[in-house]
Amino acid sequence: MSAADTILAIDVMGFQIGIDRLIIGAFTGLTYGLLAVGLVLVYRSSKFVNFAHGAIGAFGASVLGLLVADWGAPYYIALPVAIAVAAALAGGIEVVVVRRLAGRPSLIGMIATLGLSQFILIMALLINSDGVSGFTFPKPPFLPSFTLGTTPVGPPYLAMLILAPAVLVGLSWFMRHTRSGLAIRAAADAPDTAALEGIRAHRMASYAWAIAGGIAALSAILVTPTTAGASLDSLGPDLLLMGLAGAVIARMSSIPIAFGASIAIGILEQILLSNPDTRGLVPVVVGLVIVVALLRQPTLGRADTERGGWRRVGSEPVPAAYASVRGILVTRIVIVGGSVLIAISLAYLVSNETAAILTSVAGFALVGLSVGLITGVAGQLSLGQFAYAGIGAAASAHLVEKTDNFVLGITGGVLVAAVVSALVGIPALRLKGLALAVSTLAFALATTAWVLRLDIFLGDGVAPAKPTWWGYSMDLARDYYLFAILMLALGVFVCANLWRSGFGRSLHALRDNEDAARAFTVPRTVRKLQLYAVSGAVAGLGGIVIGHGQTTLTVNSFPASASIDVVALTVVGGLGLVIGPLIGTLIIIGIPSMIVLGIPGEAALAIGWLLVVILLPDGLGGVGMKLRDRWYDWLAARAGVDVAVARAEPDVTQRSPLQRSAELTGLFAPDAxxxxxxxxxxxxxxxxxxxxxxxxxxxxxxxxxxxxxxxxxxxxxxxxxxxxxxxxxxxxxxxxxxxxxxxxxxxxxxxxxxxxxxxxxxxxxxxxxxxxTMTVRETVMVAGERTRPSRLVVAALGSPYQDRLKAKRADELIERMGLGPFANRTISELSxxxxxxxxxxxxxxxxxxxxxxxxxxxxxxxxxxxxxxxxxxxxxxxxxxxxxxxxxxxxxxxxxxxxxxxxxxxxxxxxxxxxxxxxxxxxxxxxxxxxxxxxxxxxxxxxxxxxxxxxxx
CATH class of the missing domain: 3.40.50.300 (P-loop containing nucleotide triphosphate hydrolases)
Incomplete structure (x- = not known):
């Protein structure tokens, strides 16, 4: 090594830190800065993180690759065209999707953008399946190349150095000195006040999204030639994570800080990449940077910043008058019993190939159940559930191999997944969905890139054992499918019990109004840790079902994109329903596995679940619940029940609850x-x-x-x-x-x-x-947690004793306070x-x-x-x-x-x-x-x- 090389490269604990690394990192950080600026613009206008931001950029890069590589267009003519296409795409998303989600929780907006990211990436592959790769992607012409130390510096890096600062300066001038820029800032900071000045907040939000989309495309176009063999599938999530780091450090508000922080992130990335042992740690380190930045900020992502917007999925509770209707009781038995009978019968009716697909459906449904718990019940977004599934599967495979005990292997895998999930969730205990979503996204990427590749997990691949039943090995796919159905039934049983127990009500209360829940003695920290552990355990069980059903288990069995798939299937089926993940899995996983859709079919499926998010807030399961209610009404009417009276609104024209309660003597202790x-x-x-x-x-x-x-x-x-x-x-x-x-x-x-x-x-x-979203009775039962607290294990097993005592006490108080007519009404319906x-x-x-x-x-x-x-x-x-x-x-x-x-x-x-x-x-x-x-x-x-x-x- 020459003296010049010695000066340019210094080895510190295995990391090559030199001028070349720092400069390349700074160049890359410039493009991450552009991404961060776009995220800040969208967050300020829509108040949620656009998880499709990286995908929009990748789509713009795909358009440029198509124009230049396939159609032969000049680079500097194709560049503004690709940027304009991405800007139009982003602006159209705001008009068609985001506006329709107004008034709903910001988490729903983030979920919708997850669906958009999938659809956009599929469309990018459809228009240019081989043009977005670091090896083949067009590079800016007419720019020189040179070597810095031992590192070649090509035209893409010089383009970053020239274009990124120019865009930042131009955007800053536009936002501060033009009428449109000032209007965008005003509408983002104070939409009501801006409306009084004649500024249309929705239109300004569309402009902000369009600008952000164009910037994302420029970022992807500049960075793609430097990513070697990175695929389009990973380009979107990876770019998103890097942009999020700078944006969060800037508190989603300051464009200059976001830009500067992103340069530091680019340098950090290059330092980590210089050491072969830490190359897979880039996403987890960047994720940790994001979480630390969130925890140090006084308001961004705090748990008390958002209330309301959630819905009670399905419909109002079934009227008490229906409880004795025999037809309704028979309907419930037929639905549950028939579903179980059909599921078991399939093992003897389908081929081994179809049985393997159904086994995968059962595994995905279990992971979807974990999403239903953490998102549908608690209102938090986790993008790492499939990572916990992979870790649980790996742990189980190794334990079974070493102990030759399948029960011990399943138990160990479930426990390992639960512990990992709780540890990853700790930073998000005091934060809303933004922190958990980002930290779990980073963990999912790190799991695929590094964790599962370790020898203690999957390494180069493991051959998992099959379970045995009384000495009979379930090697055939049809036999193993019965085991998968048994595990799915166990997961549904536990999740349904937790959903309707005091544990579930506590989580609903924390989601709807955390301060009020804490004032009612709900232990926030304990409940959230329990939630993370339980959801991780259920996801781990799903991973075990998938893992042991395969001949060879590798890191490719648990891709990071599958974590988005399980969110999709849960939303499609019904985010607030236990059966939602089962319905969604059959559509999102079952149909593509049994029918070859191709890229157009996958695009149609992605846009289909996006439409469900927008048009059917309760999912397909919610539609089923409404049909169920109509059927119940018909059965009740046939049994002589007055349906109009049973579902009637309380008579609020008579004495109010206060007036009725004031007439009662001995209200709480008759002879006190x-x-x-x-x-x-x-x-x-x-x-x-x-x-x-x-x-x-x-x-x-x-x-x-x-x-x-x-x-x-x-x-x-x-x-x-x-x-x-x-x-x-x-x-x-x-x-x-x-x-x-x-x-x-x-x-x-x-x-x-x-x-x-x-x-x-x-x-x-x-x-x-x-x-x-809770009824009056449920709300009073939440307050009953002080005297009769719910226990996690008892709730999971479905013991009704404590809940019956709380319900009895709640009904007594409701009657004594004159609230009887309102007992089954949701709080949102009350004056x-x-x-x-x-x-x-x-x-x-x-x-x-x-x-x-x-x-x-x-x-x-x-x-x-x-x-x-x-x-x-x-x-x-x-x-x-x-x-x-x-x-x-x-x-x-x-x-x-x-x-x-x-x-x-x-x-x-x-x-x-x-x-x-x-x-x-x-x-x-x-x-x-x-x-x-x-x-x-x-x-x-x-x-x-x-x-x-x-x-x-």
């Missing part, structure tokens, strides 16, 4: 004595010197507060006084900067909201949103006032010692405030529950409170009896006089006093 504690009782809740700053804003400023058992303390203050922030701190949702909180003689300053609620310190929320009553019912189901009520009268009709006051006083009298109440209806609060405190600018400015606080000079000056409208809400029996303007938080 007044349990309110005396004034000399030691404090139950002690808040000492609590402060909280948000940047330069002082939200809570050295607040002290004590609450005795059975005492009701009212909190008043103008908008921005810090009342709700104080509640957030006391309940554990916001950490204080200074001070401590003691509850029942225990320091709970660092305790989670779940632990505080379990101890009896429970809060409500201003919006009373609760869980939109704000009725949701308030449901929330209060849930709070009482928690059996709290201290209730933190945040504006309990908000949304309640004026003539019902007296009933609300009576109800709260009944709760205190019969249960001894202490309360801290934030309320703007001062007459109501004065009637409730034993003591009142006033806040202003984060400080307590007055404390004492209601009369003393109302007449305190600083309180009067803070409120600037009286608002008689607020006083009149609770009637005229109280004299006018200074009040907070109605609607103040």
């Amino acid at each position: 004595e007044d349990l309110a504690a005396g004034p000399d009782a030691p404090p139950l809740l002690v808040v000492s010197d609590i402060s909280r700053h948000f940047g330069g804003v002082v939200a809570v400023d050295h607040v002290d507060l004590q609450v005795s058992p059975g005492e009701i303390v009212g909190v008043i203050g103008p908008n921005g006084a810090g009342k709700t922030t104080l509640f957030e701190i006391i309940a554990g949702f916001t950490a204080p900067d200074t001070g401590s909180i003691t509850f029942a003689d225990r320091d709970v300053t660092t305790a989670t909201p779940e632990r505080r609620a379990n101890a009896g310190l429970v809060r409500s929320f201003q919006d009373a949103a609760l869980f939109p 704000t006032g009725t949701r308030r009553v449901v929330e209060l019912t849930c709070l009482l189901a928690l059996e709290p010692r201290v209730l933190l009520l945040d504006e309990p009268s908000a949304g309640i009709a004026q003539n019902e405030c007296d009933a609300l006051g009576d109800l709260l006083l009944d709760v205190r009298r019969e249960l001894g529950t202490a309360m801290v109440v934030i309320e703007h209806d001062l007459p109501l609060l004065s009637r409730l409170s034993d003591r009142m405190v006033a806040m202003n600018l984060g400080r307590l400015v007055a404390s004492g009896t209601p009369d003393e606080v109302r007449n305190h000079p600083e309180v009067v000056s803070s409120y600037l006089g009286s608002d008689h409208a607020a006083i009149e809400r609770s009637g005229s029996h109280l004299a006018p006093v200074p009040t907070i303007p109605a609607g103040t938080p």
